[in-house]
Amino acid sequence: MSNQIKFLTKNFGQYDTSSIGSYMNIGGFEALRKAVTMDPEKICDRITEVKVRGRGGAEYPLGRKWSQARAVVGENKVVVCNADEGETTTFKDRELIQKDPFNLIEALIIAGYVCGATDGYIYMRAEYACLRPLLLNAIRQAKNYGFLGENILGKGFNFNLHLYSGGGAYVCGEGTALIRSIEGKAGRPRMKPPFIKVSGLFARPTCLNNVESLSIVPHLLVDTDNVYASCGSGESIGTKMISVAGNVNHPGVFEIPFGTTVREIIYNLAGGIQHDRDIQLIQFGGASGKIADASILDTPYTYDDLRNAGVMVGSGGILVIDERTSVIDFLRMNQEFFSEESCGQCTPCREGNLHIKIILDKIANHTATQEDIRIMATIARVMSMSSLCGLGETAQNTLQSAMLTFPEVFEVGGTES
C-alpha cells in the first residue's frame, strides 16, 4: 500500500472514540489550545498557505471562506458542518466521523473561534443515525471538559455545538436547503442572495464546511514537520480522502497524497477490477460528477490534472464500472437518482430530468432519433445554465461528459424513428 499516507487518518484506531481522555492522551485538543493563542487571521493564512479547498464538492478555498466569515459583521454567527454526504459513491466523511469524532469536534471549535461564531451545528445524514450516540457522547464530554460552553480555555470565547439529523434528501446537502432543513422547514434550496455567509441559519451569518475540510485544520495546526505541505504540488497540496466503489476488488476509503495516479488508486489501493475485466468508465465525484474512459488511468489525481482530463475531484468519490455495463445503462441508472432527488421547485431541473430520462430510455430501446439527441443536449445545457441550485446545475454533468467521451453511444439512425 505504497500510496497511502496517514495525515487525516493518523488517529484512526489510535484511541477509544468514546473517551475524551483517550483522545487527549494522543495529543487531542492540542491544536485547539494552540489555536486560541493565535490571531485567527493567522490560522486562515496557514490554511491558505497550503491551498486547502473545500472538500464538499465546490472546491472553494477554505482559508478565504473563513477569513470572509470572520469579516462579516453580525451577531451570533454560526458554523455548520455539512455531514450530509449524500453524493453517491461517497462515504469518506462517515469514516472521519466514525474513526475520529473528537477531531471533528475540535475542528468545529477552532472554526468557531476563527469565525467568531457562538454556535456550531453538525448536520448529519439520516442514514448515519448509528453515529449519533458517538457524536453526542463526544459533544457531552467536550462540554464537561470545558472545550464547549462559556469562556473556553479561559479565553472568553463561548461556543456550543448541536447535532441535527438530515432530512433524508440528497438536496439537503445544498447549503440553503440544509439550513432550511435545520430550521424545521422543507429542505428545498432558495435563491441567493441573501448568501448564507450573511444570512444563513436562523438568519445568522453562517459558515458551512464539509466534514473533511474541517477535519484537516487541527492536524494542520500541529503539523510542525510540514507533512501536509510535503504532499502533492502546485494547486493540489496535501492529502485527500477518497472513496472507491464499483467493480473493484477492494472498495473502500483511502487517504492519498495529491498526485497519486488514478491507476495507482484503482489497481493498488482498490485492488484492481474484479476478474481482471476491462474498465468501461470511471465516474469521479458521485452522481453529479463527470465520467472518463480508461485513458484517464495515468492521470495524477489533482484538481488541475483531473480537470484537464475532463473530470473533477468533486466529492472525492470514484466509481469504477467494468465492461459488463453499457454506457447508456449507466447513464439511465444515474438519471434515476436525479429524477428522484430533484426538489422540483425550478422548471429546468424538475421537468428537464423527466424528459432526459425519457430520451435515455428511447436510446436504450433504439427508438431515439437524431432530434431526440439534439433536444437532450439542449435540455442538459439549459439545466446546467439556468437551474436554481447546484443540483440542477450539475445533474447532467455525467451525461454531458458521456456525450464527449462516448459520442458513438449517441449516434442513432437517421432523423426518423
Next chain:
Amino acid sequence: MTTANKVKDIPMVHLTINNIPIEVPKGTKIMQAAQTLGIDIPHLCYHEDQRIKAHCRLCAVEVVGKRRLLAACSTEVWEGMEVHTDTQIVRDTQVSILQLMLANHNKDCLSCPRNQNCDLQRLCSRFNIQHSPLPSVLKDEPRIETNPSIVRDPSKCIRCGRCIRACKDVQGIAALTYAGRSSDIVVTTAFNKPMEATDCILCGQCSLVCPTGAIVEKDDTNKVLDALQDPQKHVIVQVAPSVRVALGDAFGMEPGAIVTGQMVTALKLLGFDKVFDTNFGADLTIMEEGAEFLDRLQNGGTLPMMTSCSPGWVNYMEKHFPNCIGHLSSAKSPMSMFGAIAKTYYPENAGIDVKDIVTVSVMPCTAKKFEAARPEMGRNGIPDVDVVLTTRELIKLIKYVGLSFKNLPESEFDNPLGLSTGAGAIFGATGGVMEAALRTVYEKVTGETLEKIEFSEVRGFDGIKEAAIKIKDREIRVCVAHTLQNARRIMEQVKKGTSPYDFIEIMACPGGCIGGGGQPIGTTNAIRKKRMAALYEIDRDLPLRKSHENPEIQTLYREFLGEPLSQRAHELLHTTYHKVAKPYEFN
C-alpha cells in the same frame, strides 16, 4: 417627488444591457433595469408585490464573465455589469423552459377560464412556441370544485409558487404549499384536503396572482344568463362600490378609471330588469352597524366591536378566532342587507312575487359567493342573494355580448335602491367603513353637523391605522386593518383582552374590496392605490356624503323598517356567527 429625492441618496450603478449603457440606483435588479430601457424580460414566478422566488428560471440572462445564466428577477446589478438578454443560450433557455412547461400542462386554452388572459399563453405566443417537440408528461389530475368560491385545476399549475406567497405573506394563512418533490411536486393544501376544509378563508387572493388557469373563481355566469333568458324572472343586479373603479382595467382603460355610467349601461344592455347599487346597502349597513356600536358603547356590550362586511374576514374569525366572534358586529354585509331588502320591501312595493325575483350581485370577491350560500343569509328557503358574480365574471359577460365598453354611453342606477351617498362609495377601500360609520355616529350622538367629514387618519394603504375621535365627552379609539396578516396582530390583542380600541374595521384583502380576490387579473398594489383614490374622488363629488342623509334610506326606515335595530331590522339585516371547527389542529 420622494423617489427623486431618494434616488439622490442612493449611489448609482453603471451597466450595459444589450450594449446599451444605463445608470440605475444600487440595489436595482436586472429585470427592473431592463424595464427602464423598455426591455421586458420574460417572467412567470416574479410578481411585483411579492417576495422573489426565482423558481421558474424564465428570466435567465447572460452576464459577461459569469459561467452560468443569472435570474434577472433576483440578481442585483453591479458596476460594470454587462447583461445580454438576447443571445442564443438565453433564447434556447426561454424556449426550452416554455416547452418543458407545456409538456406538463393541460393545454386546453380554448375552454380555459384564463383563455386570452394568461401569462403562460401570452409568453408561448411571444416566443412563438409551435409544435413543441416534447412528449406530454401530464398526469391525470381532475379539477377540484368543492366550494362555492374557488376552483383549482392542478393540470394547469406551473408550480410558480405565487399563490403560496399570496396566502402566506399577504394573508398569513398558508393554506397552500408545495408538497412532494421532483416531478411529483404539487401545489396543494395540507393533506390534500379541499380548500374549504383547511385554514383557507376563500378570499381568492391566490386566484388573483396565479399566472394561469390553475386557481380561478367558480364561474356562475351561466346561472345569470339562464335567469336573464327566463321571461318569468325579474332579475335585479346590485354592484359593489369597488367594481366601478376596477372594471375599466379589462377594457383598456386607465387603472382607477371611474366607469359607473358605462357599467350601468352594460348591465342594462345585458338584460337585467333593474340595476341597483350595493352602495345603498352600504348606507343601510352604516345605519345598523352605527346603531349597534352606539348601543354597545352605551349599554356595556362587547367591545371592541369589529366590522363584519368582509366575508373572508368573517370566515377567518369563525375558523381562527372562534372564541372572539362576540366582537363581530351582527350587521350583515351591504350585499346581504341589500339582498334582504330586495327580497322583501322591493317586491312588496313593486307588486312582484318574491319567488320570481332573482338577485344577482357583482362583487370584487370570491368569498362573497360563500357568504351568499350561508343558510343564515335568507329566510324561508329564499336566499338574500341568488348569484354572486366577481368582477372578472362580469367582464366575461360584457365581452360575451360584444359590447364596446369604453364607448358605451353612461346611464344612472335605477331607483329606489340605486341612490347612495359618498359614505357608501368609500366602503370599497380599507378605512372606508370606519370613516362612513364615524360620519354618522358623530352626528347621531352629538346632534351637531360634522364639519370636517374626511378622516384622513384612517385613509391610505398602511396595514394598520388608528385614530382617536372625540365624540361629546367620550374619546372613541378606532383601528383599521387590511389583510389577515395584519388582522392577526389586532386579534392577538383582542383575544388577550388587551385591545385598546372601541371599534375596529377589518377587510381581508389588501387595500380592501378594491383589491379583492375577484377583481381583474393584473391587480397590483400600485393599481389598488389608484382605485382607492378613485373611490375618494367619487365620495368628494357626491352631494350627499353621510349615510343617514340618504333620502331613500330614510324612506325605507319610515315605510318598512322602523328604527335601526328594530325587530324587523334584526330579522332582515342582522345575522349570527358560529365556530367553524378545523378538521385538524397542529399544536
